[in-house]
Amino acid sequence: MSGEPTPGSATRPKTTPAPAPTVWRPSQRAVRLLTAAICAxxxxxxxxxxxxxxxxxxxxxxxxxxxxxxxxxxxxxxxxPERRLFEGDVLTATIRLGADGAAGWTRQEYLPPRSRDDHDFGGAPTPSGVRLESLELTRGVITVKLLIPRWGRWSLGAVAIDVYDTAGLRLTSLHADLGEVEAFPVPAPDDTTLAPVRFPDRFGEHSARTPGEGVEFIQVRPYVFGDRQRRINWPATTRRRELQVNTFEAERAAEAVVVVDALSDLPQPPALDNPRPRSTLDTAVRGAAGLAQAYLTAHDRIGLVTLSGRVQWLTPGSGTAHLYRIAQTVMDLRKDFTYETGGLSRLPTRVLPRGALVYIFSPLLDPGVVEAISELADRGHPLVVIDVLAHEPAPTSSAGARPDHLDALALRLWRLDRQAVRFVLGELGVPVVSWDGLEPLDLALAPLQQAPLAGRVR
Structure with missing residues (x-):
């Protein structure tokens, strides 16, 4: 998902309606002068x-x-100019002031979007998805530079503008709304695409174990009626004194589906060399974007399923445009730090092709996710669970107090619960790998490349 956002994302100038005629009122300067005169x-x-x-x-x-x-x-x-960008980019908005006569100086103030308190982030106000970098006024043009540190669909806030007359005694106020912006996640570095045992009957770049059209040599066999003449192996034919032909592995395209668990989102420790905010949902989305980019680069097909208050999906597809469809689907998970919570319905069948390899990015904290994994295993899909919870919970003792035996007992019970979840998944034949989002995803998936993944036999 590297490169520039999709073309056509530029928007036309948006005009903020003003009252007609403009209402002027005394300024603070006029009120102070009048107050001084009355006091005298x-x-x-x-x-x-x-x-x-x-x-x-x-x-x-x-x-x-x-x-x-x-x-x-x-x-x-x-x-x-741009309503679509990548997280970490700086957005520049321009506000042009116009009037039908002479006006004096102006005063502007940036009004950030409203934020809410989130108990998942320790009871503190959630960090804003938009950060003001600079606000400048030059000859009736206000330039606003905003930093978008995290992926999601964000409200940009507004700018309150006070326009004074030439003497500074009267003023009128304007409210310029900057609208919304979509920040795409930066894909995690990944070049690894795991291969299932059974490929769909679609031409691609992976070598299947079945004979067919391809370039990977398997063996030499006797000629049968209908074989192509160019596949005759003349040295073997000369030795055995009967026609022998070469057999090759069929080339097939892989199909994969990425499942993102958004039922829980916990903050992660910040990285020293990475200024972007981190949470389990951030890690899952960035890993899903990197995995989708790797599969689409290999000309494979990939789909997406998001588990939140409602299940959303995108059927498997290929091509660069499909990568942006995946990004648009992910945008529905976060809008100004609002989340949908609720029950988990059954995963749709038509978006999970038979034999498709399923990746599940989850912190494994919701019991419904384990049930969904069990359901997918019963369908016979080869599964890979990527655990994105990379740290243990900190003790909730008061500030400065040392952890007591109750904190150690709670931490031990938490570890046993995590081991129980992994044991259940292991009994289902589902491999579980841990990934903290800091190292490349290739390193976490490397142990699974030794052999193709096979689902449970139904």
Whole structure:
């Protein structure tokens, strides 16, 4: 999924509607001057201190001596060149201020999108999906640079703009909404594509164990009626004094389906050399993107199933465009750190072709996921479970307190529960590999390349 986002993602300038006519109100500067004048006139009228009248003349002269002009209509045009980018990219939005007359200076303030408190992140407010880098005003053009550190569909927030008249005594306010943006996940480095025992009857680049059209030599056999003449092995024919032909392995395309478990999302320890935020869902999505890119590069077919509050899927396909369809499906998992939770329905059958290799990225924390894995194993699919939970839970003791025997007992029970889950999956014949998202996915899948994966015999 490297390279630039899909073309056609540029949007037309969006015009923020302004009231007609524009409502002007006194500015803080005018209110302060008027307050100073009143404070000087009150003692003069109430107590006869007429020497205070000259003190009120100064702010009154400043209010009346500088005639200010202001336009009747003020507008703000928002232009965001790209609505699709990759996590870690910087988005530049432009706001052009326009008016039908002379106006003074402006004041702008960035309003970030609302964030919510998430108990899964330790009770602290969740980190924002958008980070302000800079906000500059140059000759009526406001340039906003925003950093998108994480993948997902994010609201960009808005910019509050105060436009003053030429004297700075009256102002009007505008609200420029920046809209939404889609940040694609950066695929994890991966060049490994595992091969199943049984391939579908579709031409590809993998050598199957069955004879057919291909380039991998198997053996020499006697000639039968219908064999091609160019496959005759003349040295073997001369030795045996009867026609012998070469047999090759058939070349087939593999089919794979990636299952992403979004039923639980836990934060992961930050990486020293990687500034991107990390969680179990981040690791799963980036690994799924890297795996999809590896299969599509090998001209294979790959599909996607996401397990959240509702099951969403994408039927297996091939080509570069299919990679962006996978990214669009993943976008539905996260929108401004909102998640759908609920029951897990049965996995669809039509998106899981017979004999397709199924990868499951999961922290193995939800019992429904283990049931889904058992269901897939009963269907006879070759399975690979990639455990993305790479750290043990920290003790919940108070700050500065040492872990006591209860914390050690809870940690031991947690480890036993994890071992029980792995034992159940091992009894089903499902290999489980651990991957923390920091090292390449190839290293985690390398032990499984020694032999093709075979599902359970039904």
């Amino acid at each position: 006139l009150v003692p003069a009228v109430a107590f006869g201190a007429w020497w205070c009248v000259p003190l009120a003349a100064v702010p009154l002269l400043m209010l009346t001596a500088h005639p200010a002009s202001h336009p009747k209509r003020v507008r703000a045009e928002v232009e965001v």
